[in-house]
Amino acid sequence: MAGVAPGKTYTPGLDFSGVAYTCPAKKAQSDADRAHEIIREKLPLLSQIKALLAVTFGDRPTFFVDGRANQAKILDSCDDEPDCRLNIKPEYIIQFYENKLEPRYGLFKDAFFNEASMPSGKIPVAIKFADLLTPHPPTPAKPASAFSRLPEPTEDVEQVKRDIEEFGYGLLTTALSATVAQVDGGPDGPNQRLWTLINKGDDFLDLLNHPIIDEFVPWALGEHAVITTYTANIARPGNVPMQLHTDQVAVQPPIRDIAFGINILFYLEDVTEKNGATRVYPGSHLGQVAPEDIFTVEGSHPAEAPAGTALIVDSRIWHATGPNREAAGERPLILLFFMRSFIRQQENNFLSLRRSDVWPRLSDRHKRMLGFYTTGALGGVDGEVREGVFVEWKEGVGGCGSRTTAARQVGKLAWINIGPETQDLVPWVISHIYLGGGRVDGCDSQHS
Ligand SMILES: [Fe+2]
Numbered sequence: 001m002a003g004v005a006p007g008k009t010y011t012p013g014l015d016f017s018g019v020a021y022t023c024p025a026k027k028a029q030s031d032a033d034r035a036h037e038i039i040r041e042k043l044p045l046l047s048q049i050k051a052l053l054a055v056t057f058g059d060r061p062t063f064f065v066d067g068r069a070n071q072a073k074i075l076d077s078c079d080d081e082p083d084c085r086l087n088i089k090p091e092y093i094i095q096f097y098e099n100k101l102e103p104r105y106g107l108f109k110d111a112f113f114n115e116a117s118m119p120s121g122k123i124p125v126a127i128k129f130a131d132l133l134t135p136h137p138p139t140p141a142k143p144a145s146a147f148s149r150l151p152e153p154t155e156d157v158e159q160v161k162r163d164i165e166e167f168g169y170g171l172l173t174t175a176l177s178a179t180v181a182q183v184d185g186g187p188d189g190p191n192q193r194l195w196t197l198i199n200k201g202d203d204f205l206d207l208l209n210h211p212i213i214d215e216f217v218p219w220a221l222g223e224h225a226v227i228t229t230y231t232a233n234i235a236r237p238g239n240v241p242m243q244l245h246t247d248q249v250a251v252q253p254p255i256r257d258i259a260f261g262i263n264i265l266f267y268l269e270d271v272t273e274k275n276g277a278t279r280v281y282p283g284s285h286l287g288q289v290a291p292e293d294i295f296t297v298e299g300s301h302p303a304e305a306p307a308g309t310a311l312i313v314d315s316r317i318w319h320a321t322g323p324n325r326e327a328a329g330e331r332p333l334i335l336l337f338f339m340r341s342f343i344r345q346q347e348n349n350f351l352s353l354r355r356s357d358v359w360p361r362l363s364d365r366h367k368r369m370l371g372f373y374t375t376g377a378l379g380g381v382d383g384e385v386r387e388g389v390f391v392e393w394k395e396g397v398g399g400c401g402s403r404t405t406a407a408r409q410v411g412k413l414a415w416i417n418i419g420p421e422t423q424d425l426v427p428w429v430i431s432h433i434y435l436g437g438g439r440v441d442g443c444d445s446q447h448s
Pocket residue numbers: 245246247319
């Protein structure tokens with residue numbers, strides 16, 4: 001795993017700590033050089049940022065991309081105050097260029113752990129700059145006001161499907177006849193997200209029997225979609241509006257041609273523009289489309305509907321939780337988010353699910369939705385990947401018991417098969433031949 005040091009070594013001769021193919025310092029230099037090269041190559045386009053951008057690669061000297069005139073320039077120094085400052089890993093510049101990383105994700109993904117990596121100043125300048133480095137810069141999302149019609153809440157399932165195809169979302173009324181949520185309170189903060197509803201009560205198990213799932217999920221994602229998250233979102237007055245995003249942001253490299261997920265949002269109260277309706281950019285699920293600024297919902301549409309409605313959204317649509325500007329009250333939603341079966345689930349259901357009391361209450365339907373089922377040669381336990389097998393904890397693997405005799409015998413067989421006389425050679429072969437003969441290119445560290 002790149003960037004993560006090996007842990008404890010158990011086998012003499014298989015100690016790979018301190019061994020690498022690439023010298024980190026050399027790699028950093030070569031990434032920085034390549035990133036500069038890419039920016040130089042893109043200069044004919046970079047005047048479109050119409051601004052002065054300061055760029056820093058970690059602790060390297062800041063340089064400036066000056067796009068204020070017709071021909072953009074790179075400056076080593078500049079006395080003018082930049083419109084935007086960007087501190088970014090050069091490898092991200094390369095990944096933007098190679099279409100391996102979506103700019104609205106790549107520019108902000110490190111900020112959670114390292115505030116210094118957050119662009120400052122006019123954020124749209126940084127977004128435009130990164131977009132222009134990509135092979136296919138996106139066009140801005142169309143404002144909602146440009147549409148002559150938008151989806152309205154309806155009981156007509158086929159109309160909702162047509163709306164999802166055309167606009168990226170649809171609103172099915174009468175999905176719920178009564179409030180089913182157990183809002184479990186928690187801290188008094190204005191933005192609340194309750195995770196892992198599967199553990200929070202039988203009503204949440206029962207909601208997974210809703211026919212809306214059967215109607216829309218296979219239609220959108222095929223037969224074997226799994227629950228990636230099952231949560232509640234409560235917007236209270238004074239909440240912080242979320243930044244615009246798509247729900248398939250984890251799909252990197254970014255693939256916009258396919259919807260990898262479908263999110264069903266059950267409205268437990270009337271949802272209005274004022275109490276924090278989800279803001280959507282209609283039609284933004286189609287094409288290479290992205291908002292120019294992810295910190296404003298200007299031009300978006302509030303998906304208003306009465307309590308009991310389900311908002312169903314294509315995971316490619318640009319959207320955000322809206323601001324709740326009411327004086328009191330809450331805007332609770334249940335979000336039931338499915339993704340295609342080969343996408344890693346956001347909630348690690350296999351570790352999150354409470355085995356003691358929730359697991360015995362699950363039906364086969366629940367288990368399939370949560371991923372305890374093999375499909376497409378994925379999801380097996382200890383090698384069992386036949387299609388359509390329910391899986392669970394198994395003696396001798398996972399968290400179940402200790403290493404068994406059978407497991408030890410398998411390990412021994414692997415050594416015997418290569419012949420006892422070569423057993424001692426195997427670690428040497430791995431470390432000396434597969435890792436290039438004992439010396440890392442250009443670095444001083446030696447193999448043992
Ligand atoms: Fe979302």
